[in-house]
Amino acid sequence: MKVPWKKEDADGDTAAAVPTTDSTVDVLNKRGGHTEGKGRPTPSRREAEGRRRGPVAPAPQTRGEARARKKEIKASQTPAERKLSAEERRQARTEQREKMMAGDEKYLMPRDKGPVRRYVRDIVDSRRNLAGLFMPFAVVLIIVMFVPSIAAYSTFVMLAFVIFLAVDGVILGRLVSKRVRERFPDSTDGGLSLGWYSFSRAMQMRRMRAPRPQASPGDAV
Numbered sequence: 001m002k003v004p005w006k007k008e009d010a011d012g013d014t015a016a017a018v019p020t021t022d023s024t025v026d027v028l029n030k031r032g033g034h035t036e037g038k039g040r041p042t043p044s045r046r047e048a049e050g051r052r053r054g055p056v057a058p059a060p061q062t063r064g065e066a067r068a069r070k071k072e073i074k075a076s077q078t079p080a081e082r083k084l085s086a087e088e089r090r091q092a093r094t095e096q097r098e099k100m101m102a103g104d105e106k107y108l109m110p111r112d113k114g115p116v117r118r119y120v121r122d123i124v125d126s127r128r129n130l131a132g133l134f135m136p137f138a139v140v141l142i143i144v145m146f147v148p149s150i151a152a153y154s155t156f157v158m159l160a161f162v163i164f165l166a167v168d169g170v171i172l173g174r175l176v177s178k179r180v181r182e183r184f185p186d187s188t189d190g191g192l193s194l195g196w197y198s199f200s201r202a203m204q205m206r207r208m209r210a211p212r213p214q215a216s217p218g219d220a221v
Contacts, residue, residue: 100210100211101210101211101212102211102212103118103211103212103214108211111197112211114189115184116180116184116187116189116194117189117197118214119179119180119183119184119221120176120180120194120197120198120201121201121209121211121213121214121215122214122215122219122221123175123176123179123198123221124172124176124198124201124202125206125209125213125214125215125216125217126215126216126217126218126219126220126221127172127202127217128217129168129172129202129203130164130165130168131165131168131169131172131199131202131203132202132203132204132205132206134165134203135203135204135205136205137161141154141157141158168202169195169199169202172195172198172199172202173192173194173195173196173198173199174195176194176195176198177190177191177194177195180194
């Protein structure tokens with residue numbers, strides 16, 4: 001019987017067996033379909049992807065680094081990936097704004113955070129403020145200035161409105177400070193900063209206030 005590692009000589013006799021080596025055994029094992037074990041478990045997909053990506057880059061320290069990082073990421077993405085990333089960012093911003101408008105403390109701006117500021121917003125929203133008429137009044141005044149017959153009186157009307165606006169703002173600020181001291185006696189938030197916060201919110205039209213009003217006009221706060 002002819003075997004792979006033997007060959008016939010010129011007379012047809014079988015030659016002496018060729019000595020086997022390690023490389024020969026490896027070749028034979030491969031031909032026979034035998035594969036030695038790796039001696040270690042197969043890495044998971046997450047581990048393999050982590051090794052391909054390498055270590056996580058540190059967060060950018062400046063706006064310039066952030067812009068450069070954003071350009072690098074954008075350049076490495078395909079158009080479909082960029083479109084998907086833009087859609088995900090848009091959805092994330094929409095969700096964050098909705099939670100901010102609902103008054104979620106996690107998503108509020110620093111000036112709006114805390115129970116004191118929430119209470120001040122409720123006081124302003126439950127009150128009918130003269131300051132809330134500022135923007136509509138300003139629009140009407142601009143239109144009136146283009147009517148020569150009554151434009152001369154617009155200055156006096158504007159001056160009177162500003163005086164009433166200032167008086168209403170002082171009354172609101174004193175009211176807010178008094179009620180905050182009663183509700184939060186240990187709070188250090190108050191004074192001019194709290195009065196200005198309440199007045200600036202009162203000047204905005206109700207539908208434009210952020211966070212969204214949680215109290216209706218006339219509600220007991």
